[in-house]
Amino acid sequence: MAQAVLVAVCWLTVLAVSPYRHVPAKVHDIALFVHLGSMVIGFGAVLTVDWFGLLWLAGRRTLADVLSTARGTHVPIWAGFAGLLASGALLGMPAGPKALAVLVIGINGVYAAVLLRELGRHPRPPTFLLVRAGLATTISQAAWWTALVLGYLNSRGR
Incomplete structure (x- = not known):
């Protein structure tokens, strides 16, 4: 819970200072360069985890491979997210839906980390945990792509 509060406080701080920058x-x-680089690092790491998840669903990787990949990408994902927030504070006020997508990314990331620990406790995770992980993955993809597309459109003046 403390991590989710920290994400929300950081997000609110960016929203509070960005209009005055x-x-x-x-x-x-x-x-802008840092922002784009942070997107590559954070979202790229997320895509890597999700790719391994798809390979697991296709029977080409084990769940242990997916969990190991997720653990290994934890730092780049959060470093990318932090870089997006820090650089975003200097880029001006994000559009409302984009700002909301960024908050969803952060809160869902905290939830995904909790799920990762829970999944790692079971040699054969129960279906309800796998369903929760699938929902968290879907939310993650939707939020990252929403932030990416809205950021692109906002940069184009639309």
């Missing part, structure tokens, strides 16, 4: 063009360009 008027940065020089060079700083904006650097923040």
Whole structure:
């Protein structure tokens, strides 16, 4: 619960300071580069985990492989998310739906970490845990893609 509160506080901080940030063009360009790099790092790591999950569903990997991959990508996912928040504070106020998608990414990421620990406790996880993991994965993908698309459209002035 403390991690979810921390995510929400960080998110609220970005929303609170971003409207008041008027940065020089060079700083904006650097923040944009960091933002894009953070997206690559965080979302790329998420896609890696989800790819291993699909391989498991296809019978080409074990669940242990998926869980190991998820544990190994934990730091890049959160580093990417933190980089997105930090750089986003310098890029200006995000559009409402994009800001909400970012919050969902963070809160769902905390939930996914809890599920990862629970899944790791069972040699053969119960169906209800696998269903919860599938829902968390679906929410994650929807939120990351929503933030990506809305960020792109916002950068294009639409």
